[in-house]
Amino acid sequence: MLNPLTRKLLAFCDFTSAERRALARLGEYGVQRLPGNGLGNDPRKPGDVYLVVDGWAQRYKILPDGGRQILAYLLPGDMSERDTDVFGGFDHEMEAIGYATVCQISKQTLLETERDHPRIAIALAWAACVERATLQEWIANLGRRSPERRVAHLLCELWRRMAIIGNADGDVMSFPVSQVQLADTVGLTPVTVNRIIQRLRQQNTIILQNGKLQVLQAEQLCTMAGFDAAYLYADNSHAKSHDF
Amino acid sequence: MLNPLTRKLLAFCDFTSAERRALARLGEYGVQRLPGNGLGNDPRKPGDVYLVVDGWAQRYKILPDGGRQILAYLLPGDMSERDTDVFGGFDHEMEAIGYATVCQISKQTLLETERDHPRIAIALAWAACVERATLQEWIANLGRRSPERRVAHLLCELWRRMAIIGNADGDVMSFPVSQVQLADTVGLTPVTVNRIIQRLRQQNTIILQNGKLQVLQAEQLCTMAGFDAAYLYADNSHAKSHDF
DNA sequence: CGTTAGTTTGAAAGTCTTCAATTCTCGTGG
DNA sequence: CCACGAGAATTGAAGACTTTCAAACTAACG
Incomplete structure (x- = not known):
């Protein structure tokens, strides 16, 4: 392995x-x-x-x-x-x-x-x-996205990064981050983060509990977040085409 | 030159x-x-x-x-x-x-x-x-500083950077950034930025007009911003001591 | 089964945003 | 030399939203 x-x-x-x-x-x-x-x-x-x-x-x-x-x-x-x-x-x-x-x-x-x-x-x-x-x-996230989009965008990024290294099992992945940590990441209070997550759950967009995150509606989550994975260069087509 | x-x-x-x-x-x-x-x-x-x-x-x-x-x-x-x-x-x-x-x-x-x-x-x-x-x-600035401190911190940084390259004449420097641009930098609206700047002026901390910035009370500005220039590595003592 | 960290809930307070409208500044043209 | 126009700065007031402050609830761990 x-x-x-x-x-x-x-x-x-x-x-x-x-x-x-x-x-x-x-x-x-x-x-x-x-x-x-x-x-x-x-x-x-x-x-x-x-x-x-x-x-x-x-x-x-x-x-x-x-x-x-x-x-x-x-x-x-x-x-x-x-x-x-x-x-x-x-x-x-x-x-x-x-x-x-x-x-x-x-x-x-x-x-x-x-x-x-x-x-x-x-x-x-x-x-x-x-x-x-x-x-x-992240700068763009903190500066110019609404609180809800901020959280959603962070989730999208982490999900994608876990997928890149093969640590996401389909739409489920380990997610050891507390809501307080999320708050200290996206520039909000834990209370606000909590309410945003509840909203995402009610919309059946995600399941987040017990250190696990499951993305039920990826399309919806990415869209509302305005998430474009290009910055992660996960699309390696242009990179691999270099003469390395 | x-x-x-x-x-x-x-x-x-x-x-x-x-x-x-x-x-x-x-x-x-x-x-x-x-x-x-x-x-x-x-x-x-x-x-x-x-x-x-x-x-x-x-x-x-x-x-x-x-x-x-x-x-x-x-x-x-x-x-x-x-x-x-x-x-x-x-x-x-x-x-x-x-x-x-x-x-x-x-x-x-x-x-x-x-x-x-x-x-x-x-x-x-x-x-x-x-x-x-x-x-x-900047991430820390956007995520965890109050609006007023955010603006102050940005001003401190730009002032310091201009000083490093010798483009600040004492406490006066060219400052071609509009309030709308400042707003798009610190994650606020132009209205809020405007009111913050007015407050800084009233406290006699800065003069900002006609594309020029003058820092009247550097100590106060840096303190309220929580500005520590270490991240700019302007203190070159440790760097110059390397065997480069 | 008690303790601790983490999550959830409620309500009030404060602050930023929004939306307009006004004023100012400065370069340009008459 | 003055009028005009565009961008920038300023002001006011209402509304929306997050924060704040507590307190209750849950889950995990020894």
Whole structure:
């Protein structure tokens, strides 16, 4: 079975068996299981990169007034930012959601892998590019979508990303995010998020309970969210056509 | 006189005279003056990168419902995203604010410059890193700051960035952004932005008129905004200490 | 079976948006 | 040199919506 990083990058280009072995090795360094969901348990050491292999993690900021803003969800196959680690400290925190399994990869190991397998380096750069596009989509989400659409859009994105790595079983997927976390993601209060979710349930659009999300009416959800998956570059046709 | 790109990167590391010449050359390719502020006049060709040398530009998205979200302001020395250009189409538009002078640099020229001057490549990577940090700061701004703080924070950021490239004359700087654009940046209506600005004026915090911004009480503005310039890495101490 | 985190509900208060209409600014043409 | 027009800024008032504040309820866990 391929690890989630390989599964994710496969959406960008095919790999030789040598490359696949290298990717597999990346998922075997310093494996550790982290509890999140509590105190500040940010496990990061500068210079190292963390790859989520099971469960979810989140990156977030705490503002001066104590408010929290979630900046990104790290699904299996996602890595903590590499560049930031290279150029200095972190400007945000990271922690697991519930429990997550991550592996800790030294900068050197990563650089050697990229040196030995240029196509992997390109694929990782592509992944970083998608991450930046996602940040931009979140800005648009927070700034110019109605509360209901905001939540819907986030659900669409997470569903699609889980599907890309093969972690969505049809229209059902694991969804370990609490309503408070959703609120800290989409810039609303937990109360509002709760009422929006109830509305979505009443419309038979989704089922969300017990850490599981089921999308009953995908078409409707995507439409109301104004969701266009292009920014995830899940449509790899143009990417694969490059000479990589 | 150094061009704005050089001035910006100088905040990251010093350059040899050969490197400075290379940076100077980058600012001389395909110079053109663009009117913005009107119709969709996005001048970009895939594969080319655009460097702002005078005036401001903006990147933005148009949502399905017609709303506009501004994603970033490009000040002198800023470049349109390189990665996006490499990996496919654009997922956003770009246009000048008022009039701006940009130069059009082919991907090949840029890559050659980076190849011949590795430290320039690193400095550009650093700049991209700062841009990503800025996107994240905007997410926090939109999601978890009050309207008043949002506007204040944006003003702080732009003031600081103008100062970094030496385009702020003390507490006064050019500020070609309309209130409607501010509204499309911070996720508010023009009416609300207008009232916030009036409040800032009445408190003698800023003067904003005729395309000029003057910060009368910097301390107060930054405090109320919860502004911490660390994400701009303007404090180059840790960066310059690297072995670049 | 008690505890804790998470979800749900209600009602009041506050704030932003909406919708118009007015005023101001500045470049252009007469 | 002044009138005109377009874009930008400003103002007012009503309405809609989210937030706030509590409190009750549920579910999971030891």
